[in-house]
Amino acid sequence: MEQTDTSRGEVLAASDEQPLAPLLAEPDQWALFLDIDGTLVDLAETPDSVVVEPGLTDTLQALSHRLGGALALVTGRALPYADQLLQPLALPIAGLHGAERRRADGSVDAVTPEPSFVTLKRSLERVTSDWDGVIIEDKGGAVAAHFRQAPERQASLEAVMAAALSEAGPDYSLQRGKMVLEIRPARANKGSAVEAFLSEAPFSGRKPIAIGDDLTDEAMFRFANEAGGLSIHIGEAADTAAQFTLPSPDALRQALRRIATE
Ligand SMILES: O=P(O)(O)OC[C@H]1O[C@H](O[C@H]2O[C@H](CO)[C@@H](O)[C@H](O)[C@H]2O)[C@H](O)[C@@H](O)[C@@H]1O
């Protein structure tokens, strides 16, 4: 059952690295779980126009090394897209909000869409084809309907996605996000993905630090809190289960860079 014990957490100044201090003090005791959009990279007008800051991949590589490999990405993106975005890295990663996963040993649990789901995606593209500004993002085993460039279409998209969800059936759920509605596999979420990583080397025996910016990240915040770890929300103060809030992806990137190079 969903928990509702959200608050605003402790809102930190951009330069306050207090919740990340354990990564320096006890790097063999902690594992780091990082969301991508709105956390490692700034939000952009379209899914394909995000920019990876120069040096970010070097920072992530160095941090992963410092943590003995216990660093994973946990994203709503599909694995191939995230890999292409952060190339040449091939970090442990959970994609599609936890439904697909690549472990530290390189083995992959992928999601192969049923033919009926492929038909559903094509139908969504057709229905919205002349809705200026609406983007249907085909993510293989999930599909996102973006209205950042067409906020006036939100209500219509809500109706279309509700109908599509009921057609997709109980194996799928609706994921709300920032100016986006998604239909994704229901069998996992970001919390269960973090839990799965923590049952495997090199994550096992460590405490999680979960960092994210959106509704989908609340499941991993709750899991991290219950597991005795830390949780950090990125962005403007919001209702969240996270213990801390940092104001922006840039503040997080600077903090990660300082820790990686210390
Ligand atoms: O879990 P994340 O790594 O944060 O991924 C969540 C979704 O991010 C992307 O959409 C969001 O970012 C876009 C680019 O900045 C933005 O245009 C959009 O409005 C946001 O919702 C991505 O396109 C989705 O597939 C991810 O699920």
Ligand SMILES: [Mg+2]
């Ligand atoms: Mg995000």
